[in-house]
Amino acid sequence: MSVITVGTMAFDAIETPFGKTNQIVGGSATYVAYAASNFVSSVKQISIVGYDFPEEEMNELKSRGVDLEGVEIVPDKKSFFWSGKYHNDMNTRDTLVTDLNVLADFNPIVPESYQGAEFLMLGNLMPKLQMSVIDQLTTRPKLIVMDTMNFWMDVAMPDLEAVLKKVDVLLVNDGEARQLSSEFSLVKAARSILQMGPKFLIIKKGEHGALLFHGEHVFFAPALPLEDVFDPTGAGDTFAGGFIGHLAKTKDISFENMKTAIIVGSAMASFCVEKFGPERMKEITKEDIDTRLNQFVQLVNFDIDLV
Amino acid sequence: MSVITVGTMAFDAIETPFGKTNQIVGGSATYVAYAASNFVSSVKQISIVGYDFPEEEMNELKSRGVDLEGVEIVPDKKSFFWSGKYHNDMNTRDTLVTDLNVLADFNPIVPESYQGAEFLMLGNLMPKLQMSVIDQLTTRPKLIVMDTMNFWMDVAMPDLEAVLKKVDVLLVNDGEARQLSSEFSLVKAARSILQMGPKFLIIKKGEHGALLFHGEHVFFAPALPLEDVFDPTGAGDTFAGGFIGHLAKTKDISFENMKTAIIVGSAMASFCVEKFGPERMKEITKEDIDTRLNQFVQLVNFDIDLV
Numbered sequence: 001m002s003v004i005t006v007g008t009m010a011f012d013a014i015e016t017p018f019g020k021t022n023q024i025v026g027g028s029a030t031y032v033a034y035a036a037s038n039f040v041s042s043v044k045q046i047s048i049v050g051y052d053f054p055e056e057e058m059n060e061l062k063s064r065g066v067d068l069e070g071v072e073i074v075p076d077k078k079s080f081f082w083s084g085k086y087h088n089d090m091n092t093r094d095t096l097v098t099d100l101n102v103l104a105d106f107n108p109i110v111p112e113s114y115q116g117a118e119f120l121m122l123g124n125l126m127p128k129l130q131m132s133v134i135d136q137l138t139t140r141p142k143l144i145v146m147d148t149m150n151f152w153m154d155v156a157m158p159d160l161e162a163v164l165k166k167v168d169v170l171l172v173n174d175g176e177a178r179q180l181s182s183e184f185s186l187v188k189a190a191r192s193i194l195q196m197g198p199k200f201l202i203i204k205k206g207e208h209g210a211l212l213f214h215g216e217h218v219f220f221a222p223a224l225p226l227e228d229v230f231d232p233t234g235a236g237d238t239f240a241g242g243f244i245g246h247l248a249k250t251k252d253i254s255f256e257n258m259k260t261a262i263i264v265g266s267a268m269a270s271f272c273v274e275k276f277g278p279e280r281m282k283e284i285t286k287e288d289i290d291t292r293l294n295q296f297v298q299l300v301n302f303d304i305d306l307v
Numbered sequence: 308m309s310v311i312t313v314g315t316m317a318f319d320a321i322e323t324p325f326g327k328t329n330q331i332v333g334g335s336a337t338y339v340a341y342a343a344s345n346f347v348s349s350v351k352q353i354s355i356v357g358y359d360f361p362e363e364e365m366n367e368l369k370s371r372g373v374d375l376e377g378v379e380i381v382p383d384k385k386s387f388f389w390s391g392k393y394h395n396d397m398n399t400r401d402t403l404v405t406d407l408n409v410l411a412d413f414n415p416i417v418p419e420s421y422q423g424a425e426f427l428m429l430g431n432l433m434p435k436l437q438m439s440v441i442d443q444l445t446t447r448p449k450l451i452v453m454d455t456m457n458f459w460m461d462v463a464m465p466d467l468e469a470v471l472k473k474v475d476v477l478l479v480n481d482g483e484a485r486q487l488s489s490e491f492s493l494v495k496a497a498r499s500i501l502q503m504g505p506k507f508l509i510i511k512k513g514e515h516g517a518l519l520f521h522g523e524h525v526f527f528a529p530a531l532p533l534e535d536v537f538d539p540t541g542a543g544d545t546f547a548g549g550f551i552g553h554l555a556k557t558k559d560i561s562f563e564n565m566k567t568a569i570i571v572g573s574a575m576a577s578f579c580v581e582k583f584g585p586e587r588m589k590e591i592t593k594e595d596i597d598t599r600l601n602q603f604v605q606l607v608n609f610d611i612d613l614v
Contacts, residue, residue, distance in 0.1 A: 088491065184395065187534045208515040211532060220529040220606050225518060227494045259609040293611060299527050300607045302566040304600055 001248045002042035004114055004141070005032040006133050007123020007237070008103060009047040009071065013083040014276060016090070016231050024277040025057050027080065028123035028147065031234035034281035035241025035268040036121070037064040038289060039249040044114045046070035046133065048106045050079040060282065069111045074102045090229045091206050110136040118142040119248045121240060122167070124149050127159035134166050143253050145169040145244050146198070147236070150176050164197035168253075171240055173204045186211065187218075200258060202243075204236055212262050214255045221262045222299055224270040224292070231276045235269040238281065242268030267292045308555045309349035311421055311448070312339040313440050314430020314544070315410060316354040316378065320390040321583060323397070323538050331584040332364050334387065335430035335454065338541035341588035342548025342575040343428070344371040345596060346556040351421045353377035353440065355413045357386040367589065376418045381409045397536045398513050417443040425449040426555045428547060429474070431456050434466035441473050450560050452476040452551050453505070454543070457483050471504035475560075478547055480511045493518065494525075507565060509550075511543055519569050521562045528569040529606060531577040531599070538583045542576040545588065549575030574599045 007029030014021050029047045036043050044067045051074070058068055083097035108129055120141040122130045130146060146167040152160050153176070164170065170193065178184055181192035186203055190213035193201050201213040207229065209222040243265035247253055250260075270292060274280045314336030321328050336354045343350050351374045358381070365375055390404035415436055427448040429437045437453060453474040459467050460483070471477065477500065485491055488499035493510055497520035500508050508520040514536065516529040550572035554560055557567075577599060581587045 185534055187532050218532055218606060222527040222529065225494050225525055227492055260611050263609055263611060297611060299525060302570055304567050304570060304604060
């Protein structure tokens with residue numbers, strides 16, 4: 001079962017209350033790949049990098065079964081660069097620098113060898129690019145999951161609406177769900193967004209967990225209470241990678257299995273935030289993941305007798 | 308199994324984005340009693356009211372088995388009055404008026420008939436008054452649950468610390484937990500507070516649910532995602548009433564049963580916020596409660612195979 005992931009591969013410079021990094025590796029597709037490759041042997045990456053993206057990072061991904069045929073390397077430009085500073089609560093951040101570099105020319109091409117993949121993860125990108133990937137696939141994937149952000153609601157809403165009609169699952173945060181629906185109540189926001197195309201909606205609330213909506217059903221997954229959230233960068237993409245990775249591994253896209261997939265995504269995200277960038281994602285083992293999943297079971301499990 | 312509840316009986320005037328009330332009945336002990344009386348036949352109230360507190364409200368409580376012998380009625384003073392306005396997000400509010408009235412003279416007296424109660428709910432009050440109630444009990448209750456607020460941390464910290472040493476469960480919100488512990492991380496805050504006396508700590512996060520800490524164990528209960536939170540006034544006290552009511556009904560104060568009690572408290576709070584004041588609490592039936600508890604089971608229930 002293979003997963004195509006489309007998104008950025010980038011450099012980030014991050015400042016949090018716990019420390020500061022120089023340029024480290026980041027990007028939505030990077031985080032998705034690190035997370036998903038724990039569950040499926042075939043992750044097919046579509047992205048763009050410049051001459052400066054480290055070869056050892058490419059090799060690290062390849063060693064995890066990530067296919068990089070769809071990653072364009074531009075020999076005379078730099079990779080996308082983002083720099084940001086997190087506030088004390090870690091839920092808000094200021095962007096300090098955004099250098100698009102190669103991203104300004106990104107025109108994702110789906111390699112022939114990627115055709116037939118049953119799962120597609122569209123990372124947060126210009127909606128036209130997300131649509132272009134969907135259009136290039138000769139067979140519609142079994143499941144299309146899409147991430148987006150408020151910026152595209154501001155500047156490309158018609159394009160975004162067109163993509164929404166083509167996808168199965170939308171991933172947004174609470175603020176974005178409110179903006180997209182013009183509803184403050186997340187229940188009302190969900191009802192409105194589920195009319196726009198996606199059959200499933202995941203609203204991410206950072207340290208406050210995530211909600212899955214489908215028809216009149218709702219499921220809630222907590223975030224694991226951690227001693228310290230060291231660096232939240234990439235947590236949302238890691239969540240997405242764990243989510244789609246579990247679905248692809250189990251080949252089951254029912255609402256019931258999506259609940260489990262959201263717990264898996266939350267578990268992966270809980271690792272991501274423990275160190276800067278994707279560093280922690282490179283260290284964790286199958287045993288670490290199982291231990292963490294068990295912590296989630298303990299965290300929410302209760303017995304009740306309805307008498 | 309009986310529950311003593313100590314706290315205010317008051318009038319509130321409330322403004323929310325959905326509407327505005329004139330003076331309606333409120334107060335922490337009122338909400339605790341309405342919630343707990345769904346689970347135990349004997350709720351013993353300790354409070355103080357003025358000449359203006361409505362007799363029909365007293366009768367309503369009595370009809371639910373709430374013993375009002377411990378409620379002092381001051382013939383020449385008005386009842387405690389609070390007025391507040393909620394912001395759009397319903398998690399923050401401005402206090403407009405606080406008229407202590409009878410509350411300035413509150414000196415809680417435990418009636419002889421209340422002695423021997425096995426559960427004690429200390430509502431948010433001046434710590435000296437909470438201590439006075441504990442001191443008057445000839446037999447220590449099986450479980451003492453205590454609510455407090457940031458105000459007492461500011462003006463009466465030594466008294467508060469003394470009460471903390473005497474109680475089993477502390478209920479605070481996330482901001483109060485941070486203030487009490489001087490820790491931003493709730494996990495670290497919990498560890499610090501559990502050194503101050505209570506063996507169990509519940510951190511309420513409003514629409515983001517509640518956490519229960521005990522030793523190295525943690526449990527999370529979500530809030531039910533609602534279309535509209537109409538009026539959050541009393542939700543925390545209603546939560547407390549459902550929590551202690553379930554524990555008293557089942558006579559089981561284990562960590563495992565406290566998990567269930569927190570779900571019960573969350574379910575009761577989810578009713579409270581549906582209408583102004585305690586109005587909704589007067590309407591709900593056993594069937595309503597069971598239906599809602601089942602919604603909580605659906606909300607967090609997932610299957611996972613750790614392979």
